[in-house]
Amino acid sequence: MKINKQKYSKDSVFFRDGVRRIDFVLSYIDDKDDQRKQERRRVYESNLQKFGLELETEDKSESEDGKTYFVKIHAPWEVLTTYADVLKIKVPFKVNDIPENSEIPMNWLSTPFRLPENIMHPKPDYFTASFNKSKSDFFLIDDKETFFPPSTRNRIVFYILARCSYFKDECGDKDKKGIKRLLNNGTYTAAFPLHDCRYWTRSKDPNCESERYSLYKYWARFFCFFKEQPLNLVRRYYGEKIGIYFAWLGFYTEMLFFAAVVGTICFAYGFLTYDDNEWSKEICSEDIGGKIVMCPLCDKKCTYWRLNITCNSSWQSHLFDNVATVFFAIFMGIWVTLFLEFWKRRQARLEYEWDLVDFEEEQQQLQLRPEYETKCTNRKLNRITQEMEPYLPITSKCARTCLSGATVLLWISLIIACIIGVIAYRLAVYASFASIMKNNTATNLEVVAPYVTPQLATSVTASCINFVIIMILNLLYERVAVKITDMEIPKTHLEYENKLTVKMFLFQFVNYYSSCFYVAFFKGKFVGYPGNYTYMFGSTSKLRNEECEPGGCLIELTTQLVIVMTGKQVWGNIQEALVPWLMNWWGSRKARSHPESLYSRWEQDYDLQGFGQLGLFYEYLEMVIQFGFITLFVASFPLAPLLALINNIIEVRVDAWKLTTQFRRPVAAKAHSIGAWEEILGGVAILSVVTNAFIVAFTSDMIPRLVYMYAYRTHNELNMKGYINNSLSEFNILKFSTDEKPEEYPSWFTSNITTCRYRDYRYPPGHEKEYYQNMQFWHILAAKLAFIIIMEHVVFMVKFFVAWMIPDVPSEVRARIKRERYLVQEYLHNYEVEKLKIQLSQNTNECTCQPMIYPSLAKHEVLSECL
Structure with a gap:
């Protein structure tokens, strides 16, 4: 009766006998004209059986498209125990007898966020040891069918598939092997382990766990966003590598909550002190800002303008450029340290709970990449294992590394060239915008001009163009990075991912952050002064370097950061969720016209997208780039952690949803940590202290205002009255050269106006040191340098003290x-x-x-x- 039932039960994960579990599935389309592929499949499947695996083939007549064959693979107990011994897989030998401290203060507060106990802890806690086949009776083997979970079973089978030979050449000096090469040359179309059921309903077979359904119900749905993640179930179903990614993402999101709260408070402070902004009042005042005539911001096309047209941008700048900015920059330096240190503790706990404490050593010694074994024909003695193993000669390794490094530098140079092109665009287009908006009293501009300045229009359009360039370069470089990493022939999967991680992060670091670095540290710093301006490509180019508005460049840095960061996150979520769904919808369109009973479990999974070996790599990369945005430039935008928090709440469920519903089940893999990303996060954390100190000192106007308040104010009250007039220098307009003079003058310009103002601290016309930097300039520069030194030392001392106080392992x-x-x-x-x-x-x-x-x-x- 069981056989007949299985014959019609197409949602089964067992062989036709209903007893042997399907651990892996291979699919292919038989091309009778290609004898080589047929011979490869015959030899490969014969060798798999010699390894002890059991195979069962579904004819193409049984598939919904009528042309695909499916080879189902089962690993019997003897094979599982043999390779569990080889891979040193840890299995239970005794129930954990250490009592846990389950008493949590005010535990009732977390009740709404907890999941049912059977979902959070599906298995008891055991003491474990590496499996030894000769001592199998030492371990707690109650049921051989369930002793190894499906994730461990498919990892063992994939280990065999990756090392099984499919052809021996005529010379007999090298075996060709590995399922990856067979997939690349089209011998097989797919290789994947099966999901245990459909995600929206439990399996009808009582022998099936239906863990996929539980993951969808309690984890992947968006309305579970406030619930804790069932990490033990994720680890059991997908393996430790995916489990530790979601553990890190969840922990990062939790820590972002505290940064978002403090950032929102700092933003609220700027909003509540809106009316106390004395310098903005002076800019907007008709008696002060309305009478200050500013020098043209570009040659010929730009004309003289009154300071009060920057009224709105100065108010907006105050929201982010205030005393709270300094506090938040220091807070984020300490927050980063707490985040990394507490994650190390969380990671150490997971390493123990998931039996990963000694895993790195095993992985380095045992799990060579099949590509490395195939391409490295030379062999030498491994001093640890005392066995002959393949190796790459040092000369070949150095040559490949140099070529790879040169390729990365070439692409980074391409990014820098694109950034220079965008800067040239800003300089060229600014003159056009200024020409259009030169007369803010014109009928068609009298409403718009106060809100849209040439600087704002140029900044927004340049940021959008820069974002498009970033996306295009990313798309191209991803393929290049994979190819040059393959060319280096890394020894292990861990080494492969680390090499690819460094390449991709270096590229994306320059790609995403270079425009922000330009606005923060270069724009407005090398402009010269009227009569002696600095040009981008020399004076013949007529592309004068950009100036900052009287309100500073901080608001432009905020604009750049919001556009690039928000655009990347929105585009990333759309791409991650919508693209797989559309591709799966299109791929399964034929099956939807058939009765559900004809759409087998392996066919349903075959129509899904393949997760790929690097699927998790891109998830980490996306989050680490976001981490850079909220730490490197957070002083310019305190709401960045809030945007990141909202994005990550969505990101956790989107990643869970697509992994559970839109992708084939990935091959389970082990990882004891987040790998090279941990060192990258530490490097970004240190760099963030430096960048935020420089942003507060040189991009923000905080230091010049404090120097004015305590040293240069002309009245007895401790306030900012007179700051705007003090921060602007004068220039005699008669000294403008013919190439610098504006072509047209505004209607309000009269012959009585003999000077214009510009943003700098220089001696006025007629002074013996005419147009040289005055003493206030040097006082402000000294204060800026002192602030950077003090802030960096304070934050680093606190960081190192906190790191010393918090042990990495509880x-x-x-x-x-x-x-x-x-x-x-x-x-x-x-x-x-x-x-x-x-x-x-x-x-x-x-x-x-x-x-x-x-x-x-x-x-x-x-x-x-x-x-």
Whole structure:
């Protein structure tokens, strides 16, 4: 009856006999004209059977498209135990007897955020040890069918698939092997483990766990955004590598909540002190800002303008450029340290709970990449394993590394060239915008001009163009980075990912952040002064370097950051969610016209998207780039952590949804940490302290205002009255050269106006040091440098003190690790002693039987033989 039931049960994850579980599926389309592919498949599948795997093929006539064959693979107990021993997979040998401290203060507050106990802890906690086939009775094996979870089973099968040969060349000097090469040359169209059921309903088979349904119901739906993640179930279903990514993403999102709260408070402070903004009042005043005539911001096309047209931008700048900015920059420097240190503790706990404490050593020694084994024909003795293994000669390795590095530098140079092109665009287009908006009293501009200045229009359009260039370069470079990393032939999967990580992050660091670095640290710093302006490509280019508005460049940095950061996050979420859904919808369009009973479990998964070996890599990269935005430039935009928090709340569920519903089940893989990303995050954290100190000192106007308030004000009250007039220098308009003079003058310009103002601290016309920097300039520069030194030292001292105070591994976890190692030694010792006693007892029994077999022997001879 079971066989007949399975014949019609197309949602099954078992062979036709209903007993043997499908651990992996290979698919191919048979091309009778291509004999080479047929021979490869025949040899490969024959070799898989020699490894002990069991295969069952579904004919193309049974598939919904009528042309695809499916090869179902089952790993029997003997194969699983053999390779569990080879891979040193840890399995339980004793129930954990260390009591947990489950008493949490005010535990009732977290009740709405918790999931059911059976979802959060699907399995009891055990002490574990590396599996040893010769000591299989040492471990807690209650049921051989469920002893190894499906994620471990598919990892073992994939290990065999990646190393199984499919062809031996005529010379016999090299075997061709590996499922990856067979997929690349089209011998097979796909290779994947099966999901255990449909995500929207439980499996009808009671022997199936239906963990995918539980993940969808309690984890992948957006309305679960306030619930904790079932990380143990994620780890059991997808493996430790994916589990630790979601653990890190969830922890990062939780820590962002505190940064978002403080950032929102700082923004609220700027909003509440709106009316106390004395310098904006002076800019907007008709008696002060309305009478200050500013020098043209570009040659010929730009004309003289009154300061009060920047009224709105100065008010907007105050929202982000205030005293709270300094506090928030210091806070974020400390927050980054707390985030990294607490993550190390969380990671150490996961390493213990998920049996990953000694994993790195095993991975480096045992899991060579199949591509490395195939391409490296030279062999040498491994000093650790004392076995001959393939290696890449040092000369070849150096040549490949140099070529790879040169390629990365070439692409980084391409980014810099694009950024220079965008800057040239800003300089050229600014003159056009200024020409259009030169007369703000014109009928068509009298409403718009106060709100849209040439600087704002140029900044917004340049930011949008820069974002488009970033996306295009990313798309092109991703393929280049993978190819040059393949060319280097890394030894292990960990080394491969680390090399690719460095390449991709270096590129994207320059690609995403270079425009922000330009606005923060270069724009407005090298402009010269009227009569002696600095030009981008020399004076013949007529592209005069950009100036900052009297309100500073901080608002432009904020605009740049918001456009690039928000655009990347919105585009990323659309791309991650919509593209796989559309591709799956299109791929399964034929199956939708068939009855559901004809659409088998392996066909449903075959129509899904492949997650790929680097699927998780791009998820990390996206989040680390976001991390850079909220730390490197957070002083310019305190709401950046809030935007990141909102994005990440969505990101967790989008990633969970697409992984559970839109992608084939990934091959389970182990990872004891987030890898090279941890060092990258640490480097970004250190750099963020420096960048935020420089932003406050040189991009913000905070230091010049404080110097004016305490040293240069002309009245007795401690306020900012007179600051605007003090911060602007004068220039005699008669000194303008013919090339610098504006072509047209505004209607309000009269012959009585003999000077114009510009943003700098220089001596006025007629002074003996005419147009040289005055003493206030040097006082402000000294104050800026002093602020940078003090802020960096204070933040770094706090960072190092906090890092020293918080141990990377919790004491409780240390105790558990020591307890487990002690128990492993003790139980193995007792096991060996008991085994020896049994063996001696059996030998003694055999000896007592000798007189019956050899009756001629005397009694004392038998006893001596037994001894």
